């Protein structure tokens with residue numbers, strides 16, 4: 361594809377979102393990536409949190425982590441370039457191990473995934489023997505390998521209920537766990553891992569049904585009830601959407617809470633004078649670009665520092681230099697695959 365064609369395509373979508381001078385520079389990079397992608401028989405997967413110029417130029421498929429996992433599992437291309445963060449690229453490798461999976465930046469981690477280790481999960485299982493473990497898909501492969509099933513923000517409650525268990529360990533996002541507890545009517549506790557006879561350390565019998573962990577998404581934890589009140593005071597007819605990784609107070613004060621895809625659908629299908637999406641900044645921009653007729657208020661407080669490391673420049677280098685290759689030990693990959701496939705079966 362030549363640069364001018366790419367520029368015209370990007371301009372049609374991004375004219376009001378990205379300055380023209382930036383569009384021209386990025387169109388040149390994007391055109392080179394599209395050519396090299398064909399030459400290397402690669403597929404590019406772009407997460408909803410990618411910056412608009414990348415999101416609307418090079419990916420073959422865009423979506424949330426569950427959508428992209430499915431695309432990764434189905435592809436017959438030789439190389440999968442994952443424009444997202446490490447745990448997502450790992451999930452692609454878990455599901456399609458014969459392919460070369462590349463993550464354009466070594467620094468694309470995640471505060472949630474980093475909040476828990478496989479040793480932590482083993483310690484929890486030792487402390488609560490026989491209790492099934494649900495891990496959010498935002499975890500690394502070795503944590504998934506210790507889990508019975510994974511979940512996404514869109515199917516977390518359905519996954520918990522599918523286990524038909526009195527008690528479930530739900531890791532690692534504290535706020536998602538609290539929101540799931542509220543939705544499913546379960547009482548939640550957050551035990552420490554120091555050896556105590558009960559989650560409170562006092563030996564008392566507790567009526568707990570969900571056992572959580574204190575992981576947080578460093579982006580979604582920033583939104584507060586005061587932010588919502590300030591916006592509603594100024595725009596009383598605003599419709600506010602929040603991600604379930606936000607605090608339960610923020611979710612309760614919102615008009616709708618759902619996964620990134622669910623929020624995109626909600627904006628597309630709903631009429632309102634104004635919308636405010638409490639999520640990662642780039643996704644707010646991507647929704648605004650796709651819905652130019654809707655009035656999207658911006659409360660862009662923080663760009664995910666991990667997603668932000670994925671650029672067009674790094675994606676081009678990933679293709680040129682075949683980097684950074686995702687590898688997972690086979691024993692871990694097989695056990696993680698079982699937890700991921702059980703999640704995908706629930707949908």
Ligand code: SF4
Nearest residue numbers: 470471577578579664
């Ligand atoms: S937005 Fe939050 S959950 Fe997603 S990658 Fe960034 S830190 Fe992790």
